[in-house]
Amino acid sequence: MIHIAQPQIGEEEKQAVWEVLQSGMLAQGPKVAAFEEAFAAYCGVKHAIATSSGTTALHTALLAHEIGPGDEVITTPFTFIASANSIRYVGATPVFVDIDPVTFNVDPQAVEAAITERSKAIMPVHLFGLVCEMDGLMDVAERHGLAMIEDACQSHGAEFDGKRAGSFGTGCFSFYPTKNITTAEGGIITTDDDVVAEWARIIRHHGMRRRYYHDEVGYNFRMTDVHAAIGLAQLPKLEGFNEARIRNATYFNVHLEGVVTPTTPEGYRHVFHQYTVRAPEGRRDEMLAYLREQGVGCGVYYPVPVHQQSIYDNVTESFPEAEKASLEVLSLPVHPGLSAEDLETIVRAVNGFRA
Ligand SMILES: *Cc1c(COP(=O)(O)O)cnc(C)c1O
DSSP states (O other): OBOSOOOOOOHHHHHHHHHHHHHTOOSSSHHHHHHHHHHHHHHTOSEEEEESSHHHHHHHHHHHTTOOTTOEEEEOSSSOHHHHHHHHHTTOEEEEOOBOTTTSSBOHHHHHHTOOTTEEEEEOBOGGGOOOOHHHHHHHHHHHTOEEEEEOTTOTTOEETTEETTTTTEEEEEOOTTSSSOOSSOEEEEESOHHHHHHHHHHHBTTEEETTEESSOOOBOOOOHHHHHHHHHHGGGHHHHHHHHHHHHHHHHHHOOSSBOOOOOTTEEOOOSSEEEEOSTTOHHHHHHHHHHTTBOOBOSOSSOGGGSGGGTTOOOOOHHHHHHHHHEEEEOOOTTOOHHHHHHHHHHHHTOOO
């Protein structure tokens, strides 16, 4: 079976973890600080604050922007549940807008139309490795005085207009094993804003500015040095991983038949966290079963949009493009571990799916 995801762990990661274990200093320490500095430099921002996961990065970022009860945050219903749930953790309300059917991302006009007097922030999700239309979204945010919290959990190294994901507003990344780089579990917040960065550091560490003086109710959302050591070994490989993903995606774009392949609009660098196609109408689940039979491990991201989850049954609106996408999408393996033979097997399997 060709797996849908495969973390790329080499000798460097093993050696780095071993060194931390040997040092006896396991929790947040010098490795976390070094990883933060390296990741901030990679994204082209002033600050990076490492956390225990992408979810806690989102939660912390919302708190650092002082978003809370009574506030609304505009986001997409076509995403992993953590995007919307993080808004609920702080007592705010997620307000959903429909997606663009070509990019699967929210567009600025739809976001602007959803603004009310309670809107406090926009949380665009750069889905599958493609950055949202950030010039338009930043313009909307600035004109309405809204914070910009990018869910960049799937877009390490993705670019729009020469700027990297996570460098437009406050970025939130995940290092879960399926992501473009991993720390096993982990996350990070990126920002140029000194105040947001300081708040995020305090919230992550039990509201402490001074040791054992607690001025805020914070959390333990820290990353450990064991995980940061993996991240430090992974980060120099990220560009190579992304180039391999882009090469694999380009091969699929050229060779796949009978499916709608993903689009990379002019001016964007898509880093293909997922290579997501639309299956022939009404036949997605049949195609999924067929491909798995052929040894191609594929996935459906996401089979149920957030607003149709039972925990969101208070949301009564419908979002037709998100709902349609959830019935049609299918993600194929695109990770850097694929061999030339794997690529051929995947193409043969997809093109062999016929009535
Ligand atoms: C992975 C992911 C998250 C959450 O990250 P974790 O590290 O698993 O907590 C949030 N949003 C999106 C879009 C993701 O893909």
